[in-house]
Amino acid sequence: MRSPVFSIIVPVYNAEHFIKTCLDSLLEQTYPEFELLLIDDGSTDRSGKICDEYAGRDSRIQVFHEKNKGVSASRNKGLQMASGKYVNFVDADDWVAADYLQSYVDARKDFDYDIVFTELVKHFNGEKSFTPLQDCSVVCPEDLSSVLTNLFDSGEFGYACNKSLKKEIIDCYRLQFDSRLFLNEDMVFMIDFCLNAQSVRLFPTQIYNYRIHFLSQSFNRDIDYRKYYLSCAICCDKSIRLAQKIANPEFYEAVRRYVLGRRRWAVLNMYMVNEIPKRKERLEYLKKLHDRFYIDVNGKGFVNLGLKIKNNLVADLLLMTIFTLARFLHHSKTS
Numbered sequence: 001m002r003s004p005v006f007s008i009i010v011p012v013y014n015a016e017h018f019i020k021t022c023l024d025s026l027l028e029q030t031y032p033e034f035e036l037l038l039i040d041d042g043s044t045d046r047s048g049k050i051c052d053e054y055a056g057r058d059s060r061i062q063v064f065h066e067k068n069k070g071v072s073a074s075r076n077k078g079l080q081m082a083s084g085k086y087v088n089f090v091d092a093d094d095w096v097a098a099d100y101l102q103s104y105v106d107a108r109k110d111f112d113y114d115i116v117f118t119e120l121v122k123h124f125n126g127e128k129s130f131t132p133l134q135d136c137s138v139v140c141p142e143d144l145s146s147v148l149t150n151l152f153d154s155g156e157f158g159y160a161c162n163k164s165l166k167k168e169i170i171d172c173y174r175l176q177f178d179s180r181l182f183l184n185e186d187m188v189f190m191i192d193f194c195l196n197a198q199s200v201r202l203f204p205t206q207i208y209n210y211r212i213h214f215l216s217q218s219f220n221r222d223i224d225y226r227k228y229y230l231s232c233a234i235c236c237d238k239s240i241r242l243a244q245k246i247a248n249p250e251f252y253e254a255v256r257r258y259v260l261g262r263r264r265w266a267v268l269n270m271y272m273v274n275e276i277p278k279r280k281e282r283l284e285y286l287k288k289l290h291d292r293f294y295i296d297v298n299g300k301g302f303v304n305l306g307l308k309i310k311n312n313l314v315a316d317l318l319l320m321t322i323f324t325l326a327r328f329l330h331h332s333k334t335s
Helices: 019-027 047-055 071-081 100-107 141-154 167-172 185-194 225-246 249-272 279-292 302-308 312-334
Strands: 006-012 034-041 061-066 086-089 115-124 127-130 136-138 163-166 200-211
Touching: 006 019, 006 047, 006 071, 019 034, 019 047, 034 047, 034 071, 047 061, 061 071, 071 086, 086 100, 086 167, 100 115, 100 200, 136 141, 141 200, 141 225, 141 249, 163 167, 185 225, 225 249, 225 279, 249 279, 249 312, 279 312
Parallel strands: 006 034, 006 086, 034 061, 115 200
Antiparallel strands: 086 163, 115 127, 115 163, 136 200
């Protein structure tokens, strides 16, 4: 049997309420040359059984039942088993348009681009929105800066699921998702891919439907802050490395803005998590954030004020006071 054109990798974990919608949309594709790799990440609901049922009805589907190791390990398993020329990632709670794959074929009609970006339609509380992409492309690494600048500034760069990636590059450079990360793992993988990409296409079509849940990991107060900082540190380091390789002032500014935003969230989360690090740890983290990600702060607000203060003892006292007061006022209103 000849290899499929596309390998679609779907990590599945306790998604019994959404998985049928996802799989039905994939099996309704107008472009039929694909394999569908379902990675059951130790689901405790009926997700695994539903995957097996669909596999019994369509020979293009393969199901792999794994122990629970997280979404990065599931995607890596999919990459290991994929045999297509291109790799697409789909989340089990999302769905795609019938011309999802055909759109990527159309985008590559004039050139076999290493990576193709499409528009992500976000659904939250019955409302939907999307960020328009420019219709543009580049075919040599010297011209990547304008496209990547647009993607970084629009916030559309880091998703794994609105892209089609050339498998040859993943294999050649042994690219994998970092299973240590619980956050930003998509962003880190995409940076690694673009560090080795030669050509990019932005194809403005709304073919991927992304479901946003109110309780996402980004707002989880129960996180271990050490893990959050690790995600922030690796993501920022990789972004800076990409900016250094592109060596374009405009793109460097886009990365600077992105890293500044990550640093702000890193500071915020240190004081917002339920188990706030001890004072000595907080001071160490503030020093790392100042030294490792130092960027001039021109914005306003108490987080920026805290970052501007060179004395970490004073910055910590300021931020701890503000967040302690905020918690007190919140509990007063809810009690």
